[in-house]
Amino acid sequence: MAEAPAQAVGRMRLVESLVLGAAALALTAGVGAVLLLLGGYDPMAAAAAMVRGAFGSWTAFTSITLVRSVPLILTGLAVAFAFRAGVWNIGAEGQLYAGALAAVWVGLQAATLPPLLLLPLVLSASLVAGGLWALVPTLMRLRLGVGEVITTILMNFVGIYLAAYMVHGPLQERRGVFPQTDALPEAGRLPALLPGTALHWGFALSLLLAGALAVALRYSRFGFQLRAVGASPEAASVAGRIDVGRILFVAFLGSGAIAGMAGGVQVSGVTFALYEDLSPGWGYTAIAVALLAGLNPAGVVVTGVLFGALQAGAGAMQRDAGIPASWVGVVEALVILAVLCLDRVRRRVGKEAS
């Protein structure tokens, strides 16, 4: 398979990426409205229901929108981190399941430990498992030259079915009624961030991670090397004397670990147990989240909350306006396509101007 092309979206200044993001959202809203009209729906009613569902009350905003944004921010960071290095990790979904599985398993095995030990152990397990899940595609790319796009997608399916097997088989709850695991003990759960809401400490963790990644990419030696490899592996190797293989290895496994943590945070912050269909495709939505943010970690926080609002609003849209929630997938696709198209137009105009 071919070498990964260097960049998903051209690098740009902050102002440019803000303008591009806003224009992409406007374009998405326009095309989405036309599609809804064609389907015989009222776009204004859809938008109103969506905004009400996502931002209508303090509870809706904190307990639904922000809670749903946590896995999107984390997987979005995972994707952005990999894409910046030129690693096409489409496998965040499988890595997330691996992380969730490991978190629950460790949490149940070590259930008697005190919170100060158990919670970090649970989250670390998810980090490690996510990284391990990325190891197979990483080695196949670096050792065998097999492109990671297909292998990461294949690992997604393996991860999803492994989780399904575990909750039907070895890890099924002791009651044996539902296909889910036993709940994590109290000590393995993330505490509430805002009293009286469902918002948990995972949100704070995702903000911290975004900040750390932003600083590391911008100011650290490793961040510089990673960006150089992402821009052009040949130039980085020849002119920069950078060990490209090592950077790709770290970026790939790091991305997998972050996606795995998304799974760990979800089970220890929200569901407390693992079950089938834990993720409604966060690993794929993450691509839209990361792209709309211009692969910028701080931007991922904003776009993650935006997509969290979209998913929170979709439920209200289905309930109040009778519009199927599956439309969220269409909106995500439109966002990605709008960003790609506008970026191409921007580059062409730029080329003609110079």
Place this chain on the structure above:
Amino acid sequence: MNQAELVLFLEASVRLGVPLALAALGETISERCGVINIGLEGSIIAGALGGALGALAFENAVLGVGVGAVAGLLCALVFAVVAVGLGADQIITGTAVTLGGLGMTGAIYRARFGATGTELSLPTLAGVRIPGLAEIPLVGTALFDQAATAYLAYLLAPALWFFLFRTPYGLELRAVGESPDAAEAAGVRVVRVRFLATLFGGLLAGVAGAHLALAHTGTFAENMSAGRGFIAIAVVVLGRWNPALVLAAALFFGAASAFQFFLQALGFEVAYQIFLALPYLLTLAALAGWVGRARAPAALALPWESKR
């Protein structure tokens, strides 16, 4: 395993392998000219819904396949405009088309048949028995008593091989996939070739989707494509971008998928999730093993802009 069970297993292998073969043959053509279409999954699910709606509207499964083919083509058109026309990144464009295809078909299905998803009962593609060939012991009925879409796959594999390796158009197409700049200098219209090849791939993926809805089950379900678009792309790699090998690889994967039903039918107590994961694990193993560094078209997945 007695002979009757073996025959059933082989029949199921071919039935499950055909949609992979159709989608992978189309993808072989587009990858040969440098376009990797991860949106294939979107084309397949669109073809499944298009096939279902068409079969309902015309009360005819064959016309349903036609509608499914058009639906698959429309999905590929979106991909082609953005990735080939505008030159955006192919992987990301394809991911978007897959997300959009799955979302859109889900939305249309629910709008048409209600949120609960009424169980659809569609006219199905009847088996076409080839006299003589179907009498061959063991493999006869498996290969030659199948829906018409199976014969399409059998005929396309040699036809596309001949097209790619024995005609001037095939040569031009491969040249575009190896070195678009050189091809353009030689007078080949690169963007047009890539556009047409991508649409052809979408058309076949649409037929593959229609086959899923109309030949397997006679029903449509959300997400029923179940990752076949991605497996088809892996099948292309396994078949080393050669239509004849691609057909063989697709049938092999059909057999891997049929294996789980088969074990269940025999009453083995194995967790079915493990067997659902089997085709994906086999693909990984095959990619790591015999494909190794099999050479992809040099310009695969690289956006290209005319230098003129």
